[in-house]
Amino acid sequence: MQHWTGLEAVPAGFGPAVVTIGNFDGVHRGHCAVLRQLVGEAERRDAAAVAITFDPHPRQVHQPDQAPPLIMGLEDRTELIAECGVDALLTLHYTLDFAQATAQEFVESVIVDALGACTVVIGHDVRFGCGNHGDFQTMVELGRRYGFDVVGIDDVGSGRRWSSTWIRESLAAGDVATAAEVLGRPHRMRGEVVHGAARGRELGFPTANLAPTADGIIPADGVYAGWLVDEAGTRWPAAISVGSNPTFEGVGRQVEAHVIDRPDEPVEDFDLYGQRVGVEFVERLRPMVAYRGVDALIEQMNDDVAQARAVLRPRGSGGESTGETAPAARTE
Missing domain, CATH: 3.40.50.620 (HUPs)
Known part of the structure; x- marks a missing residue:
């Protein structure tokens, strides 16, 4: 074109x-x-x-x-x-x-x-x-x-x-499934991966943080199952967090995607920092809430990943996650 x-x-x-x-x-x-x-x-x-x-x-x-x-x-x-x-x-x-x-x-x-x-x-x-x-x-x-x-x-x-107004209403409510029905595909944001506070890495859940200038409407605060699409077009299954992370003080509203089921061995030549990636929202798993202590948060994050894996698992896969063959990414 x-x-x-x-x-x-x-x-x-x-x-x-x-x-x-x-x-x-x-x-x-x-x-x-x-x-x-x-x-x-x-x-x-x-x-x-x-x-x-x-x-x-x-x-x-x-x-x-x-x-x-x-x-x-x-x-x-x-x-x-x-x-x-x-x-x-x-x-x-x-x-x-x-x-x-x-x-x-x-x-x-x-x-x-x-x-x-x-x-x-x-x-x-x-x-x-x-x-x-x-x-x-x-x-x-x-x-x-x-x-x-x-x-x-x-x-x-x-x-x-079908209208843009309907999509905006759905995203404001966190109803990304309805937004996808009107769009004909999952809603996508696109932006540069930037460095954050590295709390995800410290908790065992490294995330790719979108820059505040990313294009696209940010859905309602919460945790979502979705995809991260890198510059090469590789689609990574992800658990996506939207919000200010109320468990920690002083954190502004942000969008961060944790790529799930990555291989243990690092891939040194693959780094998402500075890449302009897409983040697609498939299903809202839960609202954003504050937890009493890091242990409770880690337990919930493990559950979020399990739910995201189940949502994104292809039909007829025999229980295998779509992420098991994805390359590893170094993110926060």
Whole structure:
């Protein structure tokens, strides 16, 4: 997939294209349905399938104090849009000046002049242009004027419409299973592994600590079964802790993943520090609570690992953990 980060990067004379527009935060199952229809329409018309998105999110520009947290960063959003089969992604830098363009100016400069659209695929609730004055009917009328068709897409979902709002609500409640159902995959954070207080190592449970600047929504405090995905794409079964670790004072809120069932022998050339890794949340095991003493905490952590192992064990594995063949990692 080609990724253009501005109109100036689009090749001259590009087109014909079938185009869709959206923030695509989360690239959830509803987004994927739209992108699949985009790709199918492009194939039928022998055209390129192009998605248009914005960075930062428009709400972060217009209402920074009220903007919702982003489900994922641009890196993951781009990767997942590419997996849907889209030919090109145009990411437009969203600013207050950019937002002054009228609906007609946006369509003329971006959809017509830059992308040579023959078709636009959008939801019936679409809004675009200055003040969000452009809607679905506006796009139809502009299509007649500029010579492109408009294909409308209905909401999709199972009972409730699949949406980024639903995902955020689920993650805030620690319900990562529902979030995964709407996303079509486990929720993922992505960030650099940094040094922490090394308490996990001292207790016998070394952890990979995500930097505070990691992309993606942090779920509710608690312990989760999930995966750590390193830069090479290796997936490591993990017990993931989210919170301030109330057993110890003075610890800020953090996300740390303990890779389970690592071989005893060290692998000297494998080190997660400084790597930009993904942490995926599969199931919440328990809330975060304070324990009276280190011994009680260690007992609970052993139980957490056993539960995580059971959750992540592949079906038909005969009781063997998915982590038993994973390489070892040196983390805190």
